[in-house]
Amino acid sequence: MSERGRPLVADIKRNSLDDGPGIRSVVFFKGCPLRCVWCHNPECTAAGPxxxxxxxxxxxxxxxxxxxxxxxxxxxxxxxxxxxxxxxxxxxxxxxxxxxxxxxGIYYPAGELVDTLLRDKPFYDNSGGGVTLSGGEPTVIMDYTAEVARKLKEAGVHVLIETCGDFDWARFRKPPR
Ligand code: SF4
Ligand code: SF4
CATH class of the missing domain: 3.30.70.20 (Alpha-Beta Plaits)
Known part of the structure; x- marks a missing residue:
């Protein structure tokens, strides 16, 4: 999360084949609670722009x-x-x-981010792909990540989260069936 309290996106990588099944769009959020020396995306560790x-x-x-x-x-x-x-x-x-x-470090309202990601839905559908929420650490912005994931699921998009694992498990719930 940025210093103004808004989640920021460092990059959206389309046509990704490495972050889950099929053709995917990967959203790299800024901000991570860890500072691993081997971090693959060090530009995403700080929360601000x-x-x-x-x-x-x-x-x-x-x-x-x-x-x-x-x-x-x-x-x-x-x-x-x-x-x-x-x-x-x-x-x-x-x-x-x-x-x-x-x-x-760009702020997207959740609906705007989802609309952007849905432009590639035909590619997700035809390849068994979807969207991967990554970072940084997407669970740092748990409420925002959940809102984006929920909207994507409602639109029929497969969603994955890449996480370092450093988050409050009690807040991470399965959605109702
Ligand atoms: S010196 Fe500055 S303006 Fe010129 S190419 Fe390098 S970064 Fe760009
Ligand atoms: S022009 Fe100077 S102050 Fe503005 S972003 Fe570049 S380095 Fe920073």
Whole structure:
């Protein structure tokens, strides 16, 4: 959950074949109670929005430093962003010509997220697939995750949750049949 208390989505990966049966859409939520050193999605461990930098696609033009209103990108370039000074305004993201910078962490109302995921329902239906809720840790936002899962189930979509297991089992109930 973000510092404003809203669940954030880091990414939605469509046409996934690795996170359950069939063709799936995987929702990567931000926020996890653990900090495992081997984490596969470290950009999802913090709950709040983040500015991401990809060194491999950076062409070193320094346009990002020129537009930053907070001077958060100094002589050492975007690999050494001053995170305390950065306000996540997104100006550098808009200016970057190579897509090396991105802001991750988007809030979707549950219904909007479900509508987005349902666009691929024909692929789920024809492949025995569905939606996998992942992260981060989707049970950190238990009520939101449950609402999304319930709406998907009502629409006839197979739902899986990928979890680190660190959640309150007493709150995790089977839905009524
Ligand atoms: S998001 Fe805004 S404040 Fe942060 S580094 Fe980019 S331009 Fe500067
Ligand atoms: S604007 Fe983009 S490509 Fe240019 S230095 Fe900054 S991050 Fe690298």
């Amino acid at each position: 983040e500015l991401m930098f990809n060194q491999e696609t950076c062409i070193g033009c320094k346009s990002c430093a020129e537009v930053c209103p907070e001077n958060a990108i100094g002589e050492d370039g975007p690999a050494a962003i001053d995170r305390k000074a950065c306000t996540l305004c997104g100006d550098c993201v808009d200016e970057c010509p190579s897509g090396a910078l991105s802001l991750i």
